[in-house]
Amino acid sequence: xxxxxxxxxxxxxxxxxxxxxxxxxxxxxxxxxxxxxxxxxxxxxxxxxxxxxxxxxxxxxxxxxxxxxxxxxxxxxxxxxxxxxxxxxxxxxxxxxxxxxxxxxxxxxxxxxxxxxxxxxxxxxxxxxxxxxxxxxxxxxxxxxxxxxxxxxxxxxxxxxxxxxxxxxxxxxxxxxxxxxxxxxxxxxxxxxxxxxxxxxxxxxxxxxxxxxxxxxxxxxxxxxxxxxxxxxxxxxxxxxxxxxxxxxxxxxxxxxxxxxxxxxxxxxxxxxxxxxxxxxxxxxx
Ligand code: PAF
Numbered sequence: 354x355x356x357x358x359x360x361x362x363x364x365x366x367x368x369x370x371x372x373x374x375x376x377x378x379x380x381x382x383x384x385x386x387x388x389x390x391x392x393x394x395x396x397x398x399x400x401x402x403x404x405x406x407x408x409x410x411x412x413x414x415x416x417x418x419x420x421x422x423x424x425x426x427x428x429x430x431x432x433x434x435x436x437x438x439x440x441x442x443x444x445x446x447x448x449x450x451x452x453x454x455x456x457x458x459x460x461x462x463x464x465x466x467x468x469x470x471x472x473x474x475x476x477x478x479x480x481x482x483x484x485x486x487x488x489x490x491x492x493x494x495x496x497x498x499x500x501x502x503x504x505x506x507x508x509x510x511x512x513x514x515x516x517x518x519x520x521x522x523x524x525x526x527x528x529x530x531x532x533x534x535x536x537x538x539x540x541x542x543x544x545x546x547x548x549x550x551x552x553x554x555x556x557x558x559x560x561x562x563x564x565x566x567x568x569x570x571x572x573x574x575x576x577x578x579x580x581x582x583x584x585x586x587x588x589x590x591x592x593x594x595x596x597x598x599x600x601x602x603x604x605x606x607x608x609x610x611x612x613x614x615x616x617x618x619x620x621x622x623x624x625x626x627x628x629x630x631x632x633x634x635x636x637x638x639x
Contacts, residue, residue, distance in 0.1 A: 354432040355442040360491055363405070363444050367492060375402035379494035379521075381485060384408040385425040386434040389529040389537040393498040396526055398439030405492055406435050407444045409451065413459075414480030425542055444492070451487060460486045462513050465603045469505045469616055470628065473593050481506060482513050489519055496522045500529075502536050504614050504630045508603055528629075530556065536629045543625045551589035552621050555629040558583035562615055566633050573597045573607060576615065584619060593618035593626060600632050609635050 357363045370377060378401030380393045390406075397404045408431050415421035428445065435443055459479050465471075466478035489497070499507045507525045514523055529537045534556035535549075544552055558580045565576055580595050599606050600614040616630035 354436045354440065356428070356432065356445050357442055358445055358447065358450065360446065360450060363442075363491065366442070370403050371493070376496075377401055377492065377494045378404045379488065379492050379497040380404065380406045380440070381488055381497065381499070382406060382408055382431075383410045383424065383539070384431050385427055385539040385542070386431045387529075387537045387539060389500050389502065391434050391438045392529050393500060393526050394435060394438035394440050396524070397496070397498045400524075401496060403441040404439060405442055405444055405494065406431075406440045407446075407488055407492075409444075409446055409484070411451075411480055411484040412448050413452070413456065413483055414477050416474055416476060419474070420540075420543075425539055444488075451484070456483070459483045460513065460517075462509050462516070465505070465509050465512055468603060469594060469596050469598070470618060471505065473618065473626075478506070478509050482509065485510060486513070486517070489521055494521055496524055498524050498526055501525045501632075502528045502538070502628065502630070504600070504616055504632070505603060508601060508614075511601075534560070536627070538627060540625055540627060544621060548589060548621045548625060551587050552619075552625075552627055554584050554587040554590050555617060555619055555627055559615065559617065559629055559631055563631055563633065566609075566615075571609060573609070573613075580615075580617060584617070589622050591620040591623060593620060609633070 378397035380397050382390050410424050412421055460482040461479045462482055471478050511523050514521055533553055535552055562576050562580050565579055577595050584590050584592050595617050597613055597615050598604060600612040606613055612632050612634040614630055614632050618628045620626050
């Protein structure tokens, strides 16, 4: 798999592709790729002539006490996943290439970013929006692919693209899960055996909430309570948040009208923070 590290080189490659009239799909990642990323790459390669996967652990989106330096990295493994799923090349810049000695310009989407993960990770989405804006400017893709597991990130990026008039289609791809329901995440590698078992509480509690909604429950406080009770039964789990919000604006909702996002973040063993979610829409009765 071809790996490009420099902005000048990738821009030259893109110029050639554009001259030939080829479409470009972009899959941004922080590496340590798993089946979730593989499905984004596979979808992108079905829908575009060329697919660029960025592998860049973005320092701007990590808080001072977060896992930036420990974040798992394995470019050989990433190359294999990219090759097997139809990527054309990997863009793997260094932090210095992306930000020089210091980055003075930041992109901030307000309102959507101060709740859910944004509340417990201040500055996180500013870091994400800044790096994604830079990638969009460097790579000029036609389409960019994001996982629905990071539902807030997807909503924020869609809003940013609309507000800043990027001519890029943002595609959300479904959550990929382990056989037992745990959402795939690079951070799952931090879990020990007991933690791995405890982490199943995320998907299980969301499933029971989904069943309750399917059965016709309209009182969203009951749905939240059910999730809370389920998670609290797991001794290794600590709730960061349980939120039910409008799936596009991320504003709290008290009635189900437009599609709602039920999203949770849970610490396992007080240190591994995992997220999961589902979107629910009332079936239209004809
Ligand atoms: O979802 C991620 O892995 C990151 O937030 C992203 C989109 C690659 C930006 O660094």
